[in-house]
Amino acid sequence: MKNLQQYLATASVAADVFSLRPDYRALLIAVNGITPGPSDDQSEQMLQEAEASARDKLSKQAVTELPHIAAWREAYKSFGAKPNKTRNSLEALTRRVEKGLPRVNRLTDIYNAICVKHQIPLGGEDLDKYSGPPQLIRATGKEHFEATAAGEKVVEHPPVGEVVWCDDAGVTCRAWNYRQGPRTALTDQTTSALFILDALESCTNDNLNAAGDELLDALKRFCPDLEVACRLVSNTEP
Structure with a gap:
C-alpha cells in the first residue's frame, strides 16, 4: 500500500x-480504504442535487457560456483540440443533465455529482493500478x-502537443480531462483511488477546495477508516 502523502x-x-x-491548478486527492458498493440513496441524492443545480444554470446560460x-474550451483550442468534437469531461457531463446523469456505482456517482454541482472537471482513477506517479x-x-x-483493445498515440495525464506505463487520460483509459479506471472492486480536480482562472481555490x-x-460517510492525502499543484507552488 502506498504512503499517500x-x-x-x-x-x-x-x-x-x-x-x-x-x-x-490541480487538486490531487489520494485515498485508501474505500468500501466498494452499488449506487445508493446517498449517491442518488447527490446526483439529483447536481442535476437541479445544473438545470438552473442552463436555464440562464448556454452550456458553452x-x-x-x-475556459476549458479555450484551453483545448490552445493545444489544437476542437472543443466541439473533443469535449472536456465537465461539459460532457453537464450536457447529459437534461436526460439525467448516468448511475454507475456509488463511487463514480459521487464524483460525477460533485463535478457537475461545482462545475469542476473531476476524474477518478484506481490508484492500485498506477505505475509510478501521475x-x-x-x-x-x-x-x-x-x-x-x-470490444477490442487498441493502442493510440496522442498527437504532439496534446496535454495528457500519464504514469510510467503510459497515458491515463487524453486531452487533459477528456477521456480516461480503461487500465486505471475505477471498478466495483476499487479500494484505493486518485481524484484529480482541474481548475482554470474562473474557478477559485476556494471553489476547488470546497469541491474536494x-x-x-x-466518502467518509461510508468509509469509516478512510486514509486521505491532498495536494494542490499550481504554477506558484514552492
Missing part, C-alpha cells in the same frame, strides 16, 4: 503545460494510450 509529493505538472495555461466550461505533460507523439474500440471537501465528506 509521499506519493502525491512525486506528482508533477510539466513546465510547458503551465506555459500554456499559467492559471492551471458557463464560465468554467468556456504526471501532466504535453505529448511527444510516442506515448501509449490503451483504449477499447469495438464535499468529496471527502461523502
